[in-house]
Amino acid sequence: MNAVRSAVIVDKIRHVIARRSRSNLTIFQDNDGEIAALPLVARNDGSEGTPSLWARRQAKHEQRGLRRGAIYCARIELRDVNDRDVMPPEPPKVLTAPPHGRVLVVVPHADDESLGCGGTIALHRRQGDRVKVVVVTDGAAGDALGYYAGQDYVALRRTEARRAAAILGVEELVFWDYPDGRLAEADDLSERLRILFDTDRPDIVYRPSAREIHPDHWALGVGVEAALRQHAAPVQDYCYEIWATVTPTHVIDITPVWEVKRKAVEQYESQLRYNDYLHMVAGLNAYRTIHLTSARYVEAYQEVRRG
Numbered sequence: 001m002n003a004v005r006s007a008v009i010v011d012k013i014r015h016v017i018a019r020r021s022r023s024n025l026t027i028f029q030d031n032d033g034e035i036a037a038l039p040l041v042a043r044n045d046g047s048e049g050t051p052s053l054w055a056r057r058q059a060k061h062e063q064r065g066l067r068r069g070a071i072y073c074a075r076i077e078l079r080d081v082n083d084r085d086v087m088p089p090e091p092p093k094v095l096t097a098p099p100h101g102r103v104l105v106v107v108p109h110a111d112d113e114s115l116g117c118g119g120t121i122a123l124h125r126r127q128g129d130r131v132k133v134v135v136v137t138d139g140a141a142g143d144a145l146g147y148y149a150g151q152d153y154v155a156l157r158r159t160e161a162r163r164a165a166a167i168l169g170v171e172e173l174v175f176w177d178y179p180d181g182r183l184a185e186a187d188d189l190s191e192r193l194r195i196l197f198d199t200d201r202p203d204i205v206y207r208p209s210a211r212e213i214h215p216d217h218w219a220l221g222v223g224v225e226a227a228l229r230q231h232a233a234p235v236q237d238y239c240y241e242i243w244a245t246v247t248p249t250h251v252i253d254i255t256p257v258w259e260v261k262r263k264a265v266e267q268y269e270s271q272l273r274y275n276d277y278l279h280m281v282a283g284l285n286a287y288r289t290i291h292l293t294s295a296r297y298v299e300a301y302q303e304v305r306r307g
Helices: 003-020 053-061 112-126 153-168 189-200 215-229 255-266 277-291
Strands: 025-029 035-039 093-095 103-107 131-137 172-178 204-208 236-240 250-253 298-304
Touching (some): 103 112, 103 189, 112 131, 112 153, 112 204, 112 250, 112 255, 112 277, 112 298, 131 189, 131 215, 153 172, 153 255, 204 215, 215 236, 255 277, 277 298
Parallel strands (some): 093 250, 103 131, 103 204, 131 172
Antiparallel strands (some): 025 035, 236 298, 250 298
C-alpha cells in the first residue's frame, strides 16, 4: 500500500473514531500494517502528549475492541478497507413474512434446507409461493462410525429429505448426487447451477455463504456466486447460516412456524444420531431474536447484491 493511500485511510479512521469518542485520540500505524487508536496522555502541566511506548505495545497486542483501562485499540485490516468510511453494517431489516416469488433453495446436504431456512420455506409455502429444493451432494459421507453399514445410506438420507420436505410443504425436491465432502472438486458445478437458474428463473435464491467454513457449503456458495454473475435475470440472493454465521441484512420471525421447522429437522434421525442439530439450530434462531425481541425464533440472512 502506498503512503498516500495509507494516509487517507488513517485520516478516515481518525475521523470516525473522533466522532464516536469524547477522548482526544492519536493514531499510530506499525510497519506490519496495524493501526492503533490511543488516548493522548495528560502531562503534569495539563497539556497532552503522545502515549508511551508501553501503551503502544499493549495496543498492538490487543486483538480487538475495548480494553477496560486507559487503552482503546482499533485494529483495522488494511486489505479490507476501501476508499469509503470505516463504518459498521446497517442493522438488518426485520421481516414478518418473506418476499413473494418463485423460490429456489440450493443446499449441500439433505438437512441443510431445514436447518438453514426451514422456517422461511414454511412461510413461503403458507403464502402460496412455489419452492424448489436442490440437494447437491449424495450425503454418503455422513455415517463416519458405520451405524448404517449394510444399508443403502444414500437412499436413507433421501427418504429423510422427502419426509422433511413434505412437512415444510415442498413438492419439488431434486438430488444431484455429487460426492459428499468433495464438492470443491466438481468442475461443472457453477455451469450446472447457471443452467438451473436460466431454466427455473427463480425470483429468490437461498444458498450457503461463500464465507462458510464447511468445504461443501463453501464450494456451493462460491459456485452460486459464479453462476449468478452469468445469469441475466434479476434474483434476490440470500445466504442462510449453518456452519458459519452471516452478517445479516434481513431477519425473519419464524416463531409461527417453529414447530414445523422442528418437526422437519427431526426427520433426519441419521444425522441427529451424531449431533444434536435441533438443539444447535434452536439456539442460533433464539439468539437471532436479539434483532426482534418480540419473537421466539428468528432466521437471519445476508443478501448479496450485484451491480
